[in-house]
Amino acid sequence: MGHHELESPMSVSSEEVFVIKGKNMSAMPAAPVPVSTSLRTYAETLQHLFTRHPRVLPGAQIQPGTLDPPRFVHVLAPFMVGPQRIDHVFVDQHGGLTVVMVLLEPDPGAVRFITGQIMETLATWFKTVTLRELRSQMENYWGSTNQKVTLIINELWPEGRTEEAFWENIQLRFDAHHLRFVMAAPQIPSGLVQVFEFMNSQFLSVQALGLELRLYGDEASSMLLVPRIVGGARRPDRKNEDPEPFIWTPARMESAIANVPDPLLARRLHQLLEIFVDKQLYMPGASLDHPFFGVRGLSGERLFTFELSGNIHLFFHEINQLDSILKRDDLLLSLRNLALLDAGLELKKKPIATQLRRNLFQLSEVEFSEFLSTLGRYTGG
Structure with missing residues (x-):
């Protein structure tokens, strides 16, 4: 898996999205990938966003209802899990690891195939990946990108933490088999959303999510990115009444x-x-x-x-x-x-x-x- 180029660009929609600043409003084409933007550029845009702007992962959508939603820092790219490619690895302030796969062309007819790849990736992760291996690759990646672990720690915990506490935090979550899997794409097929919802209703320590990244506008001017988490949880199917909020009684x-x-x-x-x-x-x-x-x-x-x-x-x-x-x-x-x-x-x-x-x-x-x-x-x- 991993991102790859499409053979033909997506068609331009006649609709528009609007950006409001004070009393002024400007319009942008509502095409997720404009004709003027090559898919290579789109892939490079996502690469830049994930590595430089981790807020593209919306913590409040990932864990709604919590007072301290996850905040992410980028720690590794890419990482091979067996034959499958993890495009990005993040860690949050709780020590939880989040792995992201980018798919530029999710075929609605290939949901079964994609589901199989996801399950194979998760199974291989828990069977073969060690924290020692991850740490080694993270440190090599930081060295190649001139990052320092102290800066990463300060991003997660402004009040301060030791490097030892940083790795202990990750170790605790890793040993408890906690992992968040995110499939990022311009649009997630509805069949795959249902798969994620089912997985989240069955798994205790693994969370599987879709991240729709709709990019609007024109690369020659300003662009608008709208991240949206899908597949997080199944809602009760009730008619004519609002679902009761979930609480841990x-x-x-x-x-x-x-x-x-x-x-x-x-x-x-x-x-x-x-x-x-x-x-x-x-x-x-x-x-x-x-x-x-x-x-x-x-x-x-x-x-x-x-x-x-x-x-x-x-x-x-x-x-x-x-x-x-x-x-x-x-x-x-x-x-x-x-x-x-x-x-x-x-x-x-x-x-x-x-x-x-x-x-x-x-x-x-x-x-x-x-x-x-x-x-x-x-x-x-």
Whole structure:
């Protein structure tokens, strides 16, 4: 698979799209690939966007409903998985890997063939790819493109992280068989969208998505790019009523935790779930594709969230609602003493949330007990 040139350009539509700036509005041809733009140029445009502007992957569409949607940095291109070519590899702030295949001419009649290639790629990935191999290729790629891992880390975590923590984050997700597969094309055939929806309804740790990249305008002037995620999740088929928003109720979360392969992590997640539900502090996640739950802080807002991978996120807005600076500093000190928070974290530069440096199952029994004690002091409301 991988991108390739088409033999003939797409026809120009008579429709237009409009760009509004203040009181002014300008029109662009609504042809995804204008006649004046060669498909080689279109492929090169996508190559440039993926490598230089990772925001072309719309995190809020990929994980709707989460307070900390994935933010991506480009780490490798290309990467061969058996006979199949991965065009781009990204990592997000949660340590999750996203692989992208670009297909310039998805034939609606070839859905079965494309599905087979996708399944072969995923099967080969989990059977043969090692993080050691990935890391080696990433570092070689960074060397060839004059990138530094410190700059990549700073893009993901403005508050700072060590290189060791960066690789540990990726290792945790990799070992848990987390992978996001994205098929990028000007338009995804409806049959392939249905395949992605089915895969996402069956897989727990693998997410398969289509990314439609519609490029409008004229290469000689300005162009408009519209990214759209398709195939993310199946919606309930209800007539004359809006579908209820999905939330991770305690019962759903308990079932999801039962499928966590690591017994220590599963036990600790279940322990937290029981405590929060018993004390009426449980705050459900609302992303179908991303199971997580939170705990309410002293002011009633979300203080921490916990993922099935063991990742923990701290929410700064809740910290600033504490009724004294002394309480806030005591909480931060407690987290630093457990090596969960960087000593150099600057609250003035804080994002909405930050991922703690260590995973739930990286804590010793004594440290986990101390963490539970900290939770007891700063949760409630």
